[in-house]
Amino acid sequence: MTTGDPQPVTQLLAAVGRGNDAARKQLWELVYAELRAIARRQLAIESPGRTLQPTALVNEVYLRLCGCETVNWTDRRHFFAFAAKIMRQIRVDDARRRKRLKRGGERRPASLDAPDGQGRALASIVAGLDQDPAETLALDEALSRLEQIDPLKAELVMLRFHAGLTREQIGEMLGIAPRTVDKEWFFARAWLRRALTGE
Amino acid sequence: MADTSLWRRAQDLFEQVRERSVNQRAEFLDHACSDDAELRAEVESLLKHHNDAGDGFLRPLSPPPTLSVLPASSQPGATELHEHDPLVGQTIGDCRIDRVIAAGGMGVVYLAEQQQPRRLVALKLLRAGVASESSLRRLEYEAEILARLRHPNIAEIHEAGTHVGLPYFVMEYIEDALPITEYADARRLSTRDRLKLIEQACEAVHYGHQRGVIHRDLKPANILVDEAGRVKVIDFGIARATDADIALTTLQTETGQLIGTLQYMSPEQCAADPHEIDVRSDVYSLGVVLYELLCGRLPYNVTGATLASAARVICEQTPPRPSSITKRTRSASKRHIGTRSASKRPCSSTPSVSERATTAPRSEEDHERVEPRDAGFPLVKGDLERIILKSLEKDRDQRYQSAADLLRDIRHYQNREPIEAKPPNLWTRTLRWVGRHPAWATAMTCTLIYTMSIVLTLASVWYLRMRPHEVVVSPGGKEARLLAVSGHIISDWTTGVGAICDAHLVEPCADYDGGPLAVIGFIRAYDTSYGSDVCAFDLSQNAEEPIWRGELKPADLPKNISDLGYQADEFAPGIVMVEDFFPEKNAGSEVLTVHKHDTYSHCVIRIYDINGRTLYEVWHDGTVGECRWDEKSRLLLCNGLHGAESWADFGRAVEKNDPWVIYAIRPVFNARYQKLLRPLPSDGDPSAKWYRYLDSPNIIRGAVKSVILSLLPPLHPRRGHIAELSLQFLDATGTNLGFLSWAIDAEGSEAPGTRVPTDEYNRNRGKMDVGDKPLLPDPNIPLLLHWPPPRVDKQVSSD
Numbered sequence: 001m002t003t004g005d006p007q008p009v010t011q012l013l014a015a016v017g018r019g020n021d022a023a024r025k026q027l028w029e030l031v032y033a034e035l036r037a038i039a040r041r042q043l044a045i046e047s048p049g050r051t052l053q054p055t056a057l058v059n060e061v062y063l064r065l066c067g068c069e070t071v072n073w074t075d076r077r078h079f080f081a082f083a084a085k086i087m088r089q090i091r092v093d094d095a096r097r098r099k100r101l102k103r104g105g106e107r108r109p110a111s112l113d114a115p116d117g118q119g120r121a122l123a124s125i126v127a128g129l130d131q132d133p134a135e136t137l138a139l140d141e142a143l144s145r146l147e148q149i150d151p152l153k154a155e156l157v158m159l160r161f162h163a164g165l166t167r168e169q170i171g172e173m174l175g176i177a178p179r180t181v182d183k184e185w186f187f188a189r190a191w192l193r194r195a196l197t198g199e
Numbered sequence: 200m201a202d203t204s205l206w207r208r209a210q211d212l213f214e215q216v217r218e219r220s221v222n223q224r225a226e227f228l229d230h231a232c233s234d235d236a237e238l239r240a241e242v243e244s245l246l247k248h249h250n251d252a253g254d255g256f257l258r259p260l261s262p263p264p265t266l267s268v269l270p271a272s273s274q275p276g277a278t279e280l281h282e283h284d285p286l287v288g289q290t291i292g293d294c295r296i297d298r299v300i301a302a303g304g305m306g307v308v309y310l311a312e313q314q315q316p317r318r319l320v321a322l323k324l325l326r327a328g329v330a331s332e333s334s335l336r337r338l339e340y341e342a343e344i345l346a347r348l349r350h351p352n353i354a355e356i357h358e359a360g361t362h363v364g365l366p367y368f369v370m371e372y373i374e375d376a377l378p379i380t381e382y383a384d385a386r387r388l389s390t391r392d393r394l395k396l397i398e399q400a401c402e403a404v405h406y407g408h409q410r411g412v413i414h415r416d417l418k419p420a421n422i423l424v425d426e427a428g429r430v431k432v433i434d435f436g437i438a439r440a441t442d443a444d445i446a447l448t449t450l451q452t453e454t455g456q457l458i459g460t461l462q463y464m465s466p467e468q469c470a471a472d473p474h475e476i477d478v479r480s481d482v483y484s485l486g487v488v489l490y491e492l493l494c495g496r497l498p499y500n501v502t503g504a505t506l507a508s509a510a511r512v513i514c515e516q517t518p519p520r521p522s523s524i525t526k527r528t529r530s531a532s533k534r535h536i537g538t539r540s541a542s543k544r545p546c547s548s549t550p551s552v553s554e555r556a557t558t559a560p561r562s563e564e565d566h567e568r569v570e571p572r573d574a575g576f577p578l579v580k581g582d583l584e585r586i587i588l589k590s591l592e593k594d595r596d597q598r599y600q601s602a603a604d605l606l607r608d609i610r611h612y613q614n615r616e617p618i619e620a621k622p623p624n625l626w627t628r629t630l631r632w633v634g635r636h637p638a639w640a641t642a643m644t645c646t647l648i649y650t651m652s653i654v655l656t657l658a659s660v661w662y663l664r665m666r667p668h669e670v671v672v673s674p675g676g677k678e679a680r681l682l683a684v685s686g687h688i689i690s691d692w693t694t695g696v697g698a699i700c701d702a703h704l705v706e707p708c709a710d711y712d713g714g715p716l717a718v719i720g721f722i723r724a725y726d727t728s729y730g731s732d733v734c735a736f737d738l739s740q741n742a743e744e745p746i747w748r749g750e751l752k753p754a755d756l757p758k759n760i761s762d763l764g765y766q767a768d769e770f771a772p773g774i775v776m777v778e779d780f781f782p783e784k785n786a787g788s789e790v791l792t793v794h795k796h797d798t799y800s801h802c803v804i805r806i807y808d809i810n811g812r813t814l815y816e817v818w819h820d821g822t823v824g825e826c827r828w829d830e831k832s833r834l835l836l837c838n839g840l841h842g843a844e845s846w847a848d849f850g851r852a853v854e855k856n857d858p859w860v861i862y863a864i865r866p867v868f869n870a871r872y873q874k875l876l877r878p879l880p881s882d883g884d885p886s887a888k889w890y891r892y893l894d895s896p897n898i899i900r901g902a903v904k905s906v907i908l909s910l911l912p913p914l915h916p917r918r919g920h921i922a923e924l925s926l927q928f929l930d931a932t933g934t935n936l937g938f939l940s941w942a943i944d945a946e947g948s949e950a951p952g953t954r955v956p957t958d959e960y961n962r963n964r965g966k967m968d969v970g971d972k973p974l975l976p977d978p979n980i981p982l983l984l985h986w987p988p989p990r991v992d993k994q995v996s997s998d
Contacts, residue, residue, distance in 0.1 A: 139257075149206065161257045183214050189257050190213070190249040197248070 084163035095133035352403035376423035399430035401606035417484035486590025521579035694724035701775035708787020714739025720772035747811025902966035
């Protein structure tokens with residue numbers, strides 16, 4: 001289900017684009033499973049210090065699921081928007097898990113076989129997940145608030161921060177000029193920082 | 200905050216203030232929100248957070264937040280940050296940072312001053328953090344190897360380490376250096392001088408290879424040339440040491456920038472498998488630089504392409520041959536290069552590759568100065584083209600196997616010596632094409648096979664049924680049939696009266712542009728228009744109408760013949776023969792005919808070319824029963840009876856038999872003798888090469904009343920035999936008494952030991968021998984005698 005026929009992914013993406021919730025759930029599972037598979041493989045062959053950049057990871061997932069030959073920008077755009085949400089979710093899940101561990105007062109070694117191991121394994125290969133879990137959760141909350149006030153800015157932050165896209169890519173994806181991306185980004189960043197520091 | 204109008208106004212104002220310098224901001228705010236304290240408070244608060252956030256907050260690709268001192272490549276206002284780079288003035292290791300030289304995807308390069316020893320250095324601080332102990336050890340290990348690379352053409356790495364978790368390298372600072380292509384263009388170097396630069400680069404790269412270091416990122420920006428014209432390869436092995444291998448860096452950097460780097464990457468690097476990269480990947484990159492240096496453009500134009508398609512182009516497309524690059528395409532690509540470089544400007548909003556690191560900071564003017572490329576690149580062809588294409592082979596095994604091999608061939612070229620690179624043969628090129636277009640190749644092969652099978656079927660049907668194979672004369676000579684291989688009758692010629700003596704097929708030759716000819720000899724076929732002529736029919740045209748005729752007109756008769764009272768129409772063709780009588784002088788085969796008189800022994804031998812022109816003609820007093828052409832000796836052998844009158848001239852009445860004669864003629868090209876052949880070579884033209892007669896009086900005796908001499912092909916041509924003769928003995932009733940055969944050589948002499956009697960002959964010997972004189976086969980008694988026969992006394996001959 002994770003690899004092989006690229007067609008379902010393309011179809012799912014289109015369905016997600018039309019707002020189909022069942023398709024969203026299915027695609028989510030598909031992508032998450034693929035991310036885990038990559039994480040497992042990376043851990044098996046690489047030193048633990050090796051990290052994958054989010055864009056690289058998402059690209060790899062995308063190529064794996066959709067096939068190299070059928071790079072269609074519309075699909076890709078959907079996919080990246082989607083992937084950004086997943087990366088955000090991964091961060092949040094990871095932060096919650098670590099917070100829980102901290103409360104439990106002990107650090108269990110990350111194991112692929114442990115029930116929580118897969119998520120942790122994934123987190124350990126995605127750069128930037130070593131942040132303070134509290135900060136990550138606070139950011140998530142602030143981002144949710146921003147989403148309500150200005151959805152475009154929230155989306156932009158996810159694409160940039162969670163999916164690691166460049167301003168040009170984001171501009172192309174959202175159909176706005178790179179300059180406008182900057183404008184929105186700086187404002188959103190300042191706003192989020194203020195929200196986080198609670199001033 | 201939920202107030203949308205405040206939100207929008209705050210955003211607009213925030214943007215306007217942000218664009219102003221710090222000391223202008225307060226004044227601007229005073230002016231802009233003179234009456235709106237809430238708005239001002241909101242904007243000021245956000246601005247404070249904007250300033251505090253710096254680059255680290257929410258920084259994608261997330262190094263640890265405390266280390267986010269580096270400007271992000273994709274950050275707007277990156278230049279601004281260069282100037283205010285927080286590291287300027289600080290110390291890393293024992294180097295004091297002076298200023299930013301360049302910034303790019305991989306990191307920032309600073310000009311720094313080292314304290315011990317005191318010197319100017321380039322310090323490259325990488326963007327990606329070192330995440331673990333093992334990576335750090337790895338970096339140290341690799342740095343140690345890199346530091347041992349000491350070569351005049353490699354920028355030395357003095358030191359490596361980490362600064363707050365980020366790896367840095369302290370390198371030799373090369374002042375006023377230019378990328379190799381820009382240097383060559385700025386100085387308008389000749390091809391020879393450009394090659395000298397590449398030679399230095401090859402030496403450096405090979406030196407690195409010998410010490411186990413692959414560069415992995417060779418491109419003009421990493422091959423610098425200093426003021427003195429010395430090549431300095433920079434960033435040797437950095438990609439490897441920091442683990443920032445192409446596969447990963449590619450995806451995180453800007454597409455435009457990546458494409459710039461991608462252009463120089465080998466197909467195996469584009470396939471993003473770090474394990475596949477070896478020294479030959481560097482050879483490939485050197486090849487691309489060489490291509491750009493000599494042709495003024497890159498082998499592939501992938502501007503505006505997506506990553507995947509650009510990589511595919513590099514993996515699959517064959518680069519245009521340098522010799523195919525005309526001035527026109529070159530100037531077109533100049534623009535392309537221009538845009539490419541423009542996108543690399545460190546100062547523009549699109550970030551620069553700027554791995555060119557150790558160069559002096561490059562301003563807009565720098566670019567403008569070197570940008571215009573001289574279109575006057577000499578055409579690259581021949582050996583030089585082969586060198587370039589060999590380094591650009593997609594298949595590593597087809598490339599130069601090392602930078603030293605490439606260097607050697609360049610030097611061979613420089614010294615005008617033969618190079619080792621060979622042009623790919625047609626087979627290799629075909630295979631490559633098939634590899635690139637498998638579907639086309641399959642379709643074409645299928646179509647080809649299909650077409651060929653149809654063509655073959657039709658051709659074999661045509662060949663079997665329609666292609667003239669032979670012309671045969673029916674028994675009785677009333678009909679000649681043109682047959683195909685299958686025996687199918689393609690056409691036929693008939694005659695009610697008279698007969699057809701002989702027929703042959705003549706294949707067309709250079710002198711004739713029609714189809715094959717059927718040459719048929721008609722004897723008094725007066726019910727047709729062919730009469731007593733040899734007719735040649737072109738089988739590709741109307742087979743009814745001859746294209747030429749071999750006929751005897753009254754004017755053709757020599758005077759002494761017509762004086763005897765002979766008429767032209769009394770002659771008719773008796774023999775038609777097709778041979779190549781004049782291999783040197785006339786193309787293809789010729790047609791020989793013998794027209795014989797219907798009652799007497801006179802005849803005329805003629806040779807026609809394929810267009811019916813008479814090439815040779817000779818008359819003879821004697822019949823010709825058989826002819827044989829001996830190719831090797833170039834002799835036409837004729838076997839027949841000598842003319843009775845001539846024979847009688849010698850005073851010999853040989854009972855009821857005319858004497859058998861056998862003689863050899865060497866046809867002379869373009870000689871038309873309208874006179875009789877002379878038997879002796881000394882008689883003058885036209886004369887036979889030799890002329891012999893059968894010793895009939897000695898043979899025709901006892902029970903033998905007549906003999907028949909036959910001319911056959913030689914059994915042993917290699918022994919010098921040109922014919923096999925066979926003599927049949929007949930008694931008074933015409934009953935066969937046996938055969939005796941022997942071979943003759945080119946002089947007409949009997950070949951010793953070849954005389955063989957048949958069993959019948961041996962059985963009938965008693966009847967043939969006279970008294971105790973066993974005549975035959977006594978090899979001491981010759982059967983053929985030299986012409987002329989001895990004169991015999993009239994008295995003796997009368998009894």
